[in-house]
Amino acid sequence: MAEIKAHEFDVFIKRRLGDHRLFLIYGPDRGLVSERADAVAAATKVDTKDAFSFMRLDASALSGDPGRLYDEARSTGLFGGEKLIWIKGAGADKGLADAVTNLGGDKDLSAWIIIEAGDLKKGANLRKAAESASSAVAIPCYADDARALNGLIDEELASFSLKISSDARALLADSLGGDRLASRGEIRKLALYAWGRQTIEADDVVAVIGDASAISTDDAVDAVLKGDRDGFLHATQKVIASKTPVFLIMQGVMRQLQLLDLMRSDMEERRSSAADAIAAHGRHLHFRRKPIIEAALRAWTGELIARELNRLHFAILQCRRRNSLEDTIALQTLLATTLIAGRGKQSRN
Known part of the structure; x- marks a missing residue:
């Protein structure tokens, strides 16, 4: 199985890139997917400004014409040399997966192929194809863990000749992690x-850093949980303005509802209070968000949580199948959940 773990990527890009010709870069961290795709493209040394050697394609354009990828991958540039084909917006398209199986097994393939995709579950046809083909490699991109975050902090601050205190580092790391490009920017x-x-101190972090772990998506997530339509629309406008995928809000709501489901089950089984459930299962929550979660536990019934989790699961599936409509599907789904939560809250008051 050809899969590159997060901590292996830097070594891979320097020493093992030439062993492969096709790269599937996927995961929920869209910023990291983009960053690693850029790194692979740079390592191929193909001039991306040369229209005869470089081609950027959208996966949706290939779904109706899968033969185009075969033609492009097996043809040479007008003036010779290697080609780079960069495909964005890939999902669960069987035609593209078949092409990866075919092209990824061709040891004489002259073209480099980079495929960017969203979050692909284990067993997804495209991911399975890349992991199985001899000349292909799958590169998953998940939210940075503590080790990766500290490495990112050190890398960026070193370029400014800055140090950071231990308190400031802990506070900064707690505010980063949902999207690599956003974290780097913060x-x-x-x-x-x-x-x-x-040296950067804790007060500097408090003064400057927002919650880049979701790039202000926490505000939108909280608005959904509270059933606050106006707050949701305002927070979402900020997310869109920052060029952050709306899909991240939906992922955040999904995680919070799964946590609420766990807490509410605990409350019903043990007849414990919302505060006790949070103490048992919400230790990682930021202190400012605990009152919101506690209020949501009192407002959301188990039936409502289950229904909205099903709605979100279906919406995520639709986003993967119809990548070009991802933002529209996510916004409509989240707004519907917000309105339902708001009506439920009013009926219980």
């Missing part, structure tokens, strides 16, 4: 704020 913003000093 660290750079902090570095510019501290320009001219040697």
